[in-house]
Amino acid sequence: MPVVHIHMWEGRTDDQKSAIAKGVTQALTDAAGIPASATTIIIHDTKKSDWAESGVMASETSHTANRETFSNR
Amino acid sequence: MPVVHIHMWEGRTDDQKSAIAKGVTQALTDAAGIPASATTIIIHDTKKSDWAESGVMASETSHTANRETFSNR
Amino acid sequence: MPVVHIHMWEGRTDDQKSAIAKGVTQALTDAAGIPASATTIIIHDTKKSDWAESGVMASETSHTANRETFSNR
Amino acid sequence: MPVVHIHMWEGRTDDQKSAIAKGVTQALTDAAGIPASATTIIIHDTKKSDWAESGVMASETSHTANRETFSNR
Amino acid sequence: MPVVHIHMWEGRTDDQKSAIAKGVTQALTDAAGIPASATTIIIHDTKKSDWAESGVMASETSHTANRETFSNR
Amino acid sequence: MPVVHIHMWEGRTDDQKSAIAKGVTQALTDAAGIPASATTIIIHDTKKSDWAESGVMASETSHTANRETFSNR
Numbered sequence: 001m002p003v004v005h006i007h008m009w010e011g012r013t014d015d016q017k018s019a020i021a022k023g024v025t026q027a028l029t030d031a032a033g034i035p036a037s038a039t040t041i042i043i044h045d046t047k048k049s050d051w052a053e054s055g056v057m058a059s060e061t062s063h064t065a066n067r068e069t070f071s072n073r
Numbered sequence: 074m075p076v077v078h079i080h081m082w083e084g085r086t087d088d089q090k091s092a093i094a095k096g097v098t099q100a101l102t103d104a105a106g107i108p109a110s111a112t113t114i115i116i117h118d119t120k121k122s123d124w125a126e127s128g129v130m131a132s133e134t135s136h137t138a139n140r141e142t143f144s145n146r
Numbered sequence: 147m148p149v150v151h152i153h154m155w156e157g158r159t160d161d162q163k164s165a166i167a168k169g170v171t172q173a174l175t176d177a178a179g180i181p182a183s184a185t186t187i188i189i190h191d192t193k194k195s196d197w198a199e200s201g202v203m204a205s206e207t208s209h210t211a212n213r214e215t216f217s218n219r
Numbered sequence: 220m221p222v223v224h225i226h227m228w229e230g231r232t233d234d235q236k237s238a239i240a241k242g243v244t245q246a247l248t249d250a251a252g253i254p255a256s257a258t259t260i261i262i263h264d265t266k267k268s269d270w271a272e273s274g275v276m277a278s279e280t281s282h283t284a285n286r287e288t289f290s291n292r
Numbered sequence: 293m294p295v296v297h298i299h300m301w302e303g304r305t306d307d308q309k310s311a312i313a314k315g316v317t318q319a320l321t322d323a324a325g326i327p328a329s330a331t332t333i334i335i336h337d338t339k340k341s342d343w344a345e346s347g348v349m350a351s352e353t354s355h356t357a358n359r360e361t362f363s364n365r
Numbered sequence: 366m367p368v369v370h371i372h373m374w375e376g377r378t379d380d381q382k383s384a385i386a387k388g389v390t391q392a393l394t395d396a397a398g399i400p401a402s403a404t405t406i407i408i409h410d411t412k413k414s415d416w417a418e419s420g421v422m423a424s425e426t427s428h429t430a431n432r433e434t435f436s437n438r
Contacts, residue, residue: 001270001277002227003149003186004243005080007370007407008253009220014122016251018130023246024223025128031238032231040149040186041125042080044117044409049379051220052406055390057383058220074155074197074204076295076332077170078372081148081180087414089178091422096173097150098420104165105158109419113295113332115372116415124147131147151226153297153334160268164276171274182273188226189269190336195306198333201317203310222368222405224299233341237349244347255346259368259405261299262342293374293416293423296389300367300399308397315392316369323384324377343366350366 001038002028009058010045017043074111075101082131083118090116147184148174155204156191163189220257221247228277229264236262293330294320301350302337309335366403367393374423375410382408 004024012020021041028034048059077097085093094114101107121131150170158166167187174180194204223243231239240260247253267277296316304312313333320326340351369389377385386406393399413423 005224007222019250021125023250027242032235043123050408052386076153078151092177094417100169100173104169105162114417167271187271196335198313240344260344295372297370311396315396319388324381
């Protein structure tokens, strides 16, 4: 029954997406008793040139400030 | 006035999408008197590797279980 | 499999919404062979004071220009 | 950075929603190394009379078929 | 032609929403030559108890940390 | 805090998108005092063959009727 839209920067592998889907579905079960069979998840890969924070595209900032913050991903 | 977002697996032809747009617009007119000129429809093609049901990506299940269920599409 | 989000002005009755859901689901079947059991529809009722066309809230225009256009609804 | 929209039937308590937010955020960290501080979650409570599966509003079916399936929620 | 969905905390007045619609529509014209008549804006008021950052509902944090950050709104 | 999804036809340049993000973020500040640092904008490029108005795909109409209306873009 829940429909979950996840918007994130492109670049995750299929394995990571699979793990995201499994983990988010499990989280809904653990938190609110929602059966896994009721959950639909749709991942929306987004280019950094289509995503802005503070009025600046992520494509213009990610090679500097974000390099460290998100270095593990 | 209505804005309709349709999220579905990629693979439909332009002709099928055109038929979907026409049919959904007509359905809104028939069901609630909404004039066709007021309806906007946006189709979001989604890869099966970005779509999960029951915590499993559709790309991992569709070649088996879904083959029969959706054989006509 | 398709997830359909319909954003429209509030005011439709439950019967009209039920007819919309039935009609849109059928339209997807007729247009692209999508089985009814695969379709999820979510209706988002929206206040006219939360909806703008041409930079003007529908709540400010609907009592004039739209009165005729949408008089049948 | 990820923005997560969760559409589900209304009725969850604030505590359950809080647990959902915490769990989904953690799942994104575990699955793809996304730092918690980068995640935004928006929950969209939806009336069963605004949600349809198989062309039928959940408000018309949930008191029968769904009673058992979702009895734990 | 553009459809803009704005998700934000509830609490803005109708006047503020009207100013948002006018300003965003104008911004699209100024930035990319999009005529005002082509733009639809839908505002989604969201309760702080339905919105989470860093895995914590805004309703649990806004009375402390956010008090200063957003004091002008 | 606001999350803004902008759905529009593909074809804008990165410079135009950057200007859109900057302008929309500024408009939210000017209209409602929302600090730029709180705003996330996600642009969804859409093919004209995935967008319908009045039940007709934009890909089928834009080379005629829209040529004049949108000639400046």
